Amino acid sequence: MATLTNAPALRRKARRERLRTLGFLSPWLVGFTVFFGYPLIATVYFSFMHYNQIEAPTFVGLRNWRYVLEQMPLFGPALWNTLWLVVVMVALRVIFGLGIGLLVTRIKSGVGFFRTAFYLPYLAPPVAATVAFVFLLNPGTGPVNDILGSIGIHAPNWFNDPAWAKPSLVLLSLWGIGDLMVIFMAALLDVPREQYEAAELDGAGAFHKFRYVTWPSITPIVMFAVVTGVVQTMQYYTQALVAGKLASGVSIGPGSVIQPGYPDHSTLTVPQLVYSLGFQNFNTGAACVLSLVLFAIAMAVTTLLMRKRAGLLSAED
Incomplete structure (x- = not known):
């Protein structure tokens, strides 16, 4: 019975520990997301697009990959x-x-x-x-x-x-x-x-x-x-x-x-x-x-x- 009574308190303590850990990790998580995660995802996205940095990107499939791997001298x-x-x-x-x-x-x-x-x-x-x-x-x-x-x-x-x-x-x-x-x-x-x-x-x-x-x-x-x-x-x-x-x-x-x-x-x-x-x-x-x-x-x-x-x-x- 005592264990059941203390269960909510233990869960709150575990949640506080997770939030504290997340707070300490937050500078690294923000830096990783902004300077690595997002650029990597954007690079993968634009690799399937025709984009000249002026007009809106258009989907071209594997055309860029074929050009680089097969045609680029x-x-x-x-x-x-x-x-x-x-x-x-x-x-x-x-x-x-x-x-x-x-x-x-x-x-x-x-x-x-x-x-x-x-x-x-x-x-x-x-x-x-x-x-x-x-x-x-x-x-x-x-x-x-x-x-x-x-x-x-x-x-x-x-x-x-x-x-x-x-x-x-x-x-x-x-x-x-x-x-x-x-x-x-x-x-x-x-x-x-x-x-x-x-x-x-x-x-x-x-x-x-x-x-x-x-x-x-x-x-x-x-x-x-x-x-x-x-x-x-x-x-x-x-x-x-x-x-x-x-x-x-x-x-x-x-x-x-x-x-x-x-x-x-x-x-x-x-x-x-x-x-x-x-x-x-x-x-x-x-x-x-x-x-x-x-x-x-x-x-x-x-x-x-x-x-x-x-x-x-x-x-x-």
């Missing part, structure tokens, strides 16, 4: 360039960032200077850093080619050569490696010193200490760097657009239409194609299809990496 090169950058740029950034982190943590004196020197390029705005890099690698007036030529090395055309344009963007990303360096330094300094001492007593060398002590401890950080790097590189836009435009020699002014991908569409990425379709050609439906394709690929790759991360962590446990 630049979709293949843009997707290839984006995936190439994801594989090469993310892998080299992780390897290079980890290497710099290992180097700085082992320096006996001047640690603050080297840490600051490697981190400062990351603070440069993307446009300014790209402008400086294009100037340095300019095949006609850049100092890099002059230095290479003075020591007898035939320098490439960098951003003006389709074969070297994407590697030049990778070099630009490695120049601003300071963010990953700091993350890896924090992970490396967090490895217990007792494990290194125990490995030394067992006769382990530098390689075996890294393989069996350092690497298992920093694996979650490496996976974090890979996942965030993939997501960021799938959205790669500013540096490729600015580098291609500056290398082409075409002036950028009010009212000028920027055609991305110079030279020969070698720096064209899917985000650039989305912008070109949606805001230069006013083909919102095709731009939404490209956005959804990019979103699906990013989600698939991220899910695969997260499952791999879970497998690695369970294996370590």
Whole structure:
């Protein structure tokens, strides 16, 4: 009987707990709905519409999807360039960032200077850093080619050569490696010193200490760097657009239409194609299809990496 009497009070208490929890979650729920949920639903909706941002949208079924996947000539090169950058740029950034982190943590004196020197390029705005890099690698007036030529090395055309344009963007990303360096330094300094001492007593060398002590401890950080790097590189836009435009020699002014991908569409990425379709050609439906394709690929790759991360962590446990 006492339990039945207290039942309404317990229900009111549970309801208050749910409302309190919902109140704490409300900022995230509002942000998720406004900045992710609604844009995603609107993108799916407009992918089946003909919409030029002036007239009312009209339903066209799968016409936008067929156009993007079967008829658009630049979709293949843009997707290839984006995936190439994801594989090469993310892998080299992780390897290079980890290497710099290992180097700085082992320096006996001047640690603050080297840490600051490697981190400062990351603070440069993307446009300014790209402008400086294009100037340095300019095949006609850049100092890099002059230095290479003075020591007898035939320098490439960098951003003006389709074969070297994407590697030049990778070099630009490695120049601003300071963010990953700091993350890896924090992970490396967090490895217990007792494990290194125990490995030394067992006769382990530098390689075996890294393989069996350092690497298992920093694996979650490496996976974090890979996942965030993939997501960021799938959205790669500013540096490729600015580098291609500056290398082409075409002036950028009010009212000028920027055609991305110079030279020969070698720096064209899917985000650039989305912008070109949606805001230069006013083909919102095709731009939404490209956005959804990019979103699906990013989600698939991220899910695969997260499952791999879970497998690695369970294996370590």
